[in-house]
Amino acid sequence: MKEFVLSEVKAETAVLVGLITKEQDEAKTKEYLDELEFLADTAGVVTVKRFTQKVGGPNSVTYVGKGKLEEIKEYIKAEEDAEREVGMVIFDDELSAKQIRNIEKELGVKILDRTSLILDIFAMRAQTAAAKTQVELAQYHYLLPRLQRMWTHLERQGGGSGSGGGKGSVGLRGPGETQLEMDRRIILQRISLLKQRLVEIEKQKNTQRKNRGRLIRVALVGYTNVGKSTIMNLLAKSEVFAENKLFATLDTTVRKVVIENLPFLLADTVGFIRKLPTDLVDSFKSTLDEVREADLLVHVVDISHPDFEEQISVVENTLKDLGCADKPSMIVFNKIDNYKWVDKDEDDLTPPTKENITLDELKRTWMARLNDNCLFISAREKQNIDELRDVLYKKVRELHVQKYPYNDFLYPDNNEV
Numbered sequence: 484m485k486e487f488v489l490s491e492v493k494a495e496t497a498v499l500v501g502l503i504t505k506e507q508d509e510a511k512t513k514e515y516l517d518e519l520e521f522l523a524d525t526a527g528v529v530t531v532k533r534f535t536q537k538v539g540g541p542n543s544v545t546y547v548g549k550g551k552l553e554e555i556k557e558y559i560k561a562e563e564d565a566e567r568e569v570g571m572v573i574f575d576d577e578l579s580a581k582q583i584r585n586i587e588k589e590l591g592v593k594i595l596d597r598t599s600l601i602l603d604i605f606a607m608r609a610q611t612a613a614a615k616t617q618v619e620l621a622q623y624h625y626l627l628p629r630l631q632r633m634w635t636h637l638e639r640q641g642g643g644s645g646s647g648g649g650k651g652s653v654g655l656r657g658p659g660e661t662q663l664e665m666d667r668r669i670i671l672q673r674i675s676l677l678k679q680r681l682v683e684i685e686k687q688k689n690t691q692r693k694n695r696g697r698l699i700r701v702a703l704v705g706y707t708n709v710g711k712s713t714i715m716n717l718l719a720k721s722e723v724f725a726e727n728k729l730f731a732t733l734d735t736t737v738r739k740v741v742i743e744n745l746p747f748l749l750a751d752t753v754g755f756i757r758k759l760p761t762d763l764v765d766s767f768k769s770t771l772d773e774v775r776e777a778d779l780l781v782h783v784v785d786i787s788h789p790d791f792e793e794q795i796s797v798v799e800n801t802l803k804d805l806g807c808a809d810k811p812s813m814i815v816f817n818k819i820d821n822y823k824w825v826d827k828d829e830d831d832l833t834p835p836t837k838e839n840i841t842l843d844e845l846k847r848t849w850m851a852r853l854n855d856n857c858l859f860i861s862a863r864e865k866q867n868i869d870e871l872r873d874v875l876y877k878k879v880r881e882l883h884v885q886k887y888p889y890n891d892f893l894y895p896d897n898n899e900v
Contacts, residue, residue, distance in 0.1 A: 495570035497528045497595075498555060500547060502576070503537045512575075514790050518757065519575050519597060521708075526604050531569065532558060545589070546574055546582050556590055571595055576758070580629040597758055598625060613684045620677040623670050630666055688772070697887045698739075699747040699879045702777035704802065706794040707754025709785040710817040712736075713862040715751040718872070735773050742876040745883070750777065755801050757793075764801075771805055778882050780812040781875075786845070786859070787821035811882065813856050815871065816849070820861040 499519050501512045512535055520530045536551045545552050559569045571593040572586070578596040587594045595603075602622055609615040703711040719738035736751045750773040774780065782798060784791055795814075802808050822842050840848075842859075849857050858874060860867040 495528050496531045496568065497523055498558070498569055498572045499523070499530055499533045500555065500572060500574045501533070501535050502541060502547070503535055504540055509535070509537075514793075515575050515757065519573060519600075522597070522600050522604065523573060526600060526607070528571070528573075531562075531567075534558075541576060542582075543579075544581065545585050546576070546578060552586070552589055559590060559592060573597070573600055583629065601756070601759070613681070613688075616677055616680050616684065620674060620681070623674050623677070627667070627670055627674075630663055630670070685772075699779065699882045699886065700750065700773075700777045701740075701747055701779045701781060701875070701879065702750045702752055702774050703781050703783055704752055704774055705754060705783035705798055706785065706788075707756050709754065709783045709788075709794075710862045711751050711754065711783045714781075714783060714815070714817065714860075714871075715749060717862055717865065717868055718875075719749055737773065742872050742879070745876055745880055747875075747879045747883075750774075755798050757797050759801075764804075774802070774807055775805060777807075777810065778886065779878055780807065780810050782812055782814045784814055784816050785818050785821075786816040786842075787818040787823065811878070813858070813874070813878065814849070814853060816857060816859045817862055819859050819866060820864045 499516050501516045501519070503509050503512045507515070516533055516535070520533075523530050534547075534551065534555055536547050538548065542548055547555075555572065559572075562569050569592060572590060573595045574586075575597050577598045578586070578594070583594050583596070602618065602625060605614075605618045606622070609618045703715060705711055715736065715738065719740050735753065738749050738751075740747055740749045752771065752773055780802070782795070784795055788794060799808070802810075819842060822845075846859055858867060858871055860871055862868070
């Protein structure tokens with residue numbers, strides 16, 4: 484069997500490809516490709532060119548039309564002639580085995596889709612046994628329907644006795660199909676083993692949770708790269724890895740935080756993202772159990788991101804899928820130091836937009852909408868962190884009194900839970 488390993492992407496160059504459709508206009512496609520480029524950068528890939536095409540939907544054979552595929556091919560050839568090799572082409576949607584096979588045959592370079600790129604990053608970031616197991620499980624789920632692509636060099640032998648292969652004849656199976664079946668069986672066995680391993684890991688985690696005592700649990704949730712780990716480090720005075728990369732935090736980290744005389748548990752969870760592969764969500768459900776078991780969700784938002792409102796929607800929909808939509812929650816708008824806006828002319832009577840509304844106006848809008856249940860901070864510049872601590876203290880204390888009315892506050896001996 485060919486061992487399935489997503490290779491660690493080094494300093495390679497890539498071309499990005501996306502579609503403009505009725506459901507996804509040009510502006511939205513640009514935002515998605517911006518994010519895809521950030522994903523590529525996180526994986527160590529340099530983007531050198533983007534291609535988009537206006538179509539009704541993805542081509543079932545080659546994702547883009549023949550003309551656009553030929554345009555991409557000519558660009559790759561021109562770069563090669565100029566001794567600037569394009570190492571791969573990355574597509575912004577998940578590709579089928581058929582699409583990958585046909586595109587790869589036409590372009591002659593490595594083909595990745597958004598899902599395989601995210602899986603690659605997850606494989607690079609996974610540190611704990613749980614995360615590594617979850618990533619491997621998601622990898623095999625991704626590979627299973629694409630196995631045939633690996634054996635295209637082994638043609639299926641036709642026929643049986645006689646060229647026509649009549650009704651009573653039995654076709655002979657070639658080595659490609661035999662190997663394909665063997666690989667499929669081995670992968671299914673591996674998937675079963677990984678699922679069993681995750682069950683065992685989850686049992687261990689449940690035991691750890693029971694030993695944490697009667698403390699309120701707070702979970703930091705949000706889109707990837709919004710600053711959750713930086714906030715965790717400020718509140719818990721810990722050293723959780725934080726970096727300006729997507730999925731810098733993959734393993735859930737739980738720390739004890741004490742504000743005044745009140746201890747509680749704070750969890751930093753894996754960030755969400757648009758078009759997150761279903762297999763990854765399924766594989767990481769045990770990681771997201773910290774979200775399910777939390778008493779309070781702190782939804783961190785990067786207010787400096789031009790599309791932060793859609794990111795909020797992505798997170799809220801994911802929380803809904805996890806059955807956590809009704810949990811007590813608050814929104815923390817982070818990165819106010821990065822917020823940029825264009826000052827409107829006094830004579831400009833056009834409605835305000837995200838690009839020309841001031842931060843103060845934005846604050847008033849959201850605070851009116853959420854009944855003051857939101858804060859505006861800069862974790863990097865430590866702006867309004869004391870206000871964040873005060874609000875958390877009040878909310879955690881209220882939840883503690885409700886949940887443990889007769890329980891004294893507990894003080895674990897160390898900060899690591």
